Amino acid sequence: MIKVENLTKRYAGFTAIEDLNFEVEKGEIVGFLGPNGAGKSTTMRILSSYLPPTSGRASIAGYDVFHQSMEARRHLGYMPENVPLYPEMRVKEYLDYRGALKELRGSRLRERVGDVAALCSLSGVMNRLIGSLSKGYRQRVGLADTLLSSPDLLILDEPTIGLDPNQIRQVRELIRNLARHHTILLSTHILPEVEMICKRVIIINRGRIEAADTPENLVASMRSAGGIRLEARPEDPAAAKEQLLSIKSIREVSLEAAGEWSRFTLRVEPGSDPREELWRLASDRRWSVRELSWRRATLEEAFVELTLGDEP
């Protein structure tokens, strides 16, 4: 659905994105992550034909975003960051106007405006001025606008920024429902959100792609890919540490004292789970154990590692 090849955008004396390559398949829901200023919005603006790239190509549904921009735009619903809207228009008026611009007319326009208003729970505010709406409603008006022409692809730049937790949850549910009929590329800073809704994640940092994979694989491939916590009371903690290291899938053990107890943090090989062997070891050696738990790494940690890992 999206195909990006060697995409580069330079401003005077500053490279926003450099040599990006990625693809998004039809029906995917992809999270586009990166620190502020990494080039997410620039990439999205190029994909939406708002900015031309300095070099490289990008296409949407097979149409080049620069040379066949009208066709590309017909297949796209784009919501810019901070959802710019006309404050002096009423919600219905705005949706009618946007629908007409997107080449809907007559009964089809009325039908679509009604549908998206219902989908985004806007029916109660159709006659309100956009300027008087709360941030959550404005966000939904923006989202409703992107859905009007039932585009194949939705590009959403930070759709949940500035919302309260309840509104975030509503928007997230909405996006999850949309994923059934649309391909979605969305950027956000809320990583648990991405873990919940995205099938694939592209992490971009300083204009380059650092990683592109499923959230699970990203987390698994990290240096600090999860670990096991063991709190026990062996007679000789230092010797116990050596014994723990003799278990094959354990890579690293760190030890800290917690009163009479010793707290071991174990790093294990990706994909292995030696908890059972640990339990056997502890019971053979007659250690008292008060905690044996598996701690999964989060996407947030993967993100931090990828984007701060090579900070000068």
Next chain:
Amino acid sequence: MRKFLILLSREVRASFCAPTAYIVLCFFLLLTGFNFYMGISLLSRGPSEVTVVEAFFNSIPFWIGFILIFPPVTMRVFSEEMKLGTLETLMTAPVRPWQVVLAKFCGAMVFYIVLWLPSFLYFIVFEQITGTQAAQATGAYLGSYLLLLLVGMFFISLGCFASALTQDQIVAAVISFCMIALFFFAGLLSFFSPNAAPVLRDIVSYFSTLEHMGEFSKGILDSRRLVFYGSATCVMLILTHYVFQFRRWKA
């Protein structure tokens, strides 16, 4: 064409939603009312060679006020959208940049024409009450309003250009006022320095709005003026289109 009309209707609605619209309308009514009063009191002093239409359209206070109305009418057209960020939603819908530029220009033109509508009443009332002709012939009316339309087109295109240059409405207003004032006062050169070289005076009179109005309000429709204002407007709109694209792509 359809999209142009959709964009145009939004422009027109937006210009009548802004409070500046009503301030400009009121200011303009006051100005034309005062000017009409001045014209009549001039005529009431005794027999005169000029008609009320000529007196109305050829006074300096009228023109000074006239050039002041363009900046507030045009300053928001691009600047506001750039500031709000709505340009991004607008330009990522399937519309072409020239449709947007033309719609914004025509939207401002519609407002400008609405500004002038009440002034017809003055002359109708004048003829009803005094029983004398307001102009020498119908052509003089047509000529005056035709020239207003032409000058308005050009000044509005200057204003649109200024608005496309910046996202700050005040800056846009200042730029457009400077350009309009420069153009207008350059045309007055022949009044201010009668000793200027004849060539210079000829050139200046070619774009002197005041001299053009002198002719048109007598009913002399000079096709050179049509060409001049028409082509100047086209040039400004093409420049606006370029600036608009350039700014967007540079942003």
